[in-house]
Amino acid sequence: MALTVREQVSLAGYTTLGVGGPAARFIDAGTDDQIIAEVRDADATGEPVLVLGGGSNLVVADEGFPGTVVHVATTGVSTDPGHDGGVTVAVAAGEDWDRMVERCVAEGLSGIECLSGIPGLAGATPIQNVGAYGQEVSETVVAVRAYDRLRDTTVTLANAECGFGYRTSAFKRSVGQRRGRAALDAAAATGRFVVLGVTFRLSRDPLSAPVRYGELARMLGLGDGGRAPLADVRAAVLALRRGKGMVLDPADPDTRSAGSFFTNPVLDRGQLADVQRRAAAKTGRAAGEVSVPHFPAGDGQDGRVKVPAAWLIEQAGFGKGYPGDGGARISAKHTLALVNPGGPGGASSASLVGLAREIRDGVRQAFGVDLVNEPVLVGAEL
Ligand SMILES: Cc1cc2nc3c(=O)[nH]c(=O)nc-3n(C[C@H](O)[C@H](O)[C@H](O)COP(=O)(O)OP(=O)(O)OC[C@H]3O[C@@H](n4cnc5c(N)ncnc54)[C@H](O)[C@@H]3O)c2cc1C
Secondary structure, eight states: OOOOEEEEEEGGGGSTTOOOOEEEEEEEEOSHHHHHHHHHHHHHHTOOEEEESSSTTEEEOTTOEEEEEEEEOOOOEEEEEOSSSEEEEEEETTSBHHHHHHHHHHTTEESSGGGTTOOSBGGGTTTTTOEETTEEGGGTEEEEEEEETTTTEEEEEEGGGGOOBTTBOHHHHTTTOGGGOHHHHHHHOOOSEEEEEEEEEEEEOSBOSOOOOHHHHHHHTOOTTOOOBHHHHHHHHHHHHHHTTOSOOTTOGGGOSOSOSBOOOEEOHHHHHHHHHHHHHHHTOOGGGOOOOOEEOOTTSTTOEEOOHHHHHHHTTOOTTOBOTTSOEEOSSOTTOEEOTTOTTSSOHHHHHHHHHHHHHHHHHHHSOOOOBOSEEESOOO
């Protein structure tokens, strides 16, 4: 496939938030060789590189991006039945994630059904260990094939080498690591590894994996850890997500977001008690009378807990629909999503980041907790 290089391409049209200035160079790369060649050439000349998927987890500055944007456009899904009821599914980085989930559900492959409706491309799913409704890709990823910019070679990383954690991975953490050009890479927001393909191990099973998310289990009429037909789980997840503006819909301005803007903070018991004390003080009640929602942060977290960022934001005075200056606002359907309701040409990136900063500072002042952004910021910082 011939490569077309375009100049001064507005990135607002390539992000779900609809914000961001122009890329100096923009390339649609339809093969692995094209992706690698573009990234390698840019690295050789010291030009910043941004690898772009569906743009659903990106906040690009109004100034745009001063280097090369490599838009991943590779395709291909192959399945390989094993002998133990498992099926290996290898997917090219440029495949649409939700179409891939839909296909697996239709083919009776269980393990990613709760990840229905998440926008973006398959190649981006390992970057922040995409997760929703009690599932994360780290549970089914077997290997990630990637171009290693540091060693200038293609590598295959097994699951254990991917460094998966809550909304993070070795891929996300490697931004700014390579060749000591930290400043350029931090601006580029793409790390050491360019994902070329992801291999999943799914079960051939008409039923879902055990449903561990209360709201979803209730909707399906299941007890905790119960299982339901794959198509039912997908339909229930999509319905729940639509109600929160978390499925892209051109007719719904509340979906013009980057999903959740902040991760749920992980707190130790002392920090939780402090939040409880501050929440009580706000309402003039005793600490014991106020209950702060929290749930276990997971294995290896030493008893620490996650507190819903949405609860902290609401309690700090930022409700659904809260308007920032300049057109950006909190979604009317979900406190965690910041939206640009007008789409490209509506709110500026600066005003959206300004709203995020206002919320972050308000939560810090009210509860002493530092919220961390989930989307990747390109040329901007909170
Ligand atoms: C409405 C909505 C709902 C969402 N719901 C969820 C949710 O439930 N759970 C969740 O986890 N996320 C959610 N998200 C966030 C987002 O959809 C995911 O993070 C998604 O995986 C991003 O994919 P993308 O292709 O759009 O990546 P992009 O936004 O294009 O890129 C994100 C980052 O990954 C890097 N990147 C992308 N592709 C590659 C690659 N091939 N190799 C190396 N680096 C790469 C980019 O350089 C950038 O740093 C939601 C977003 C929206 C808009």
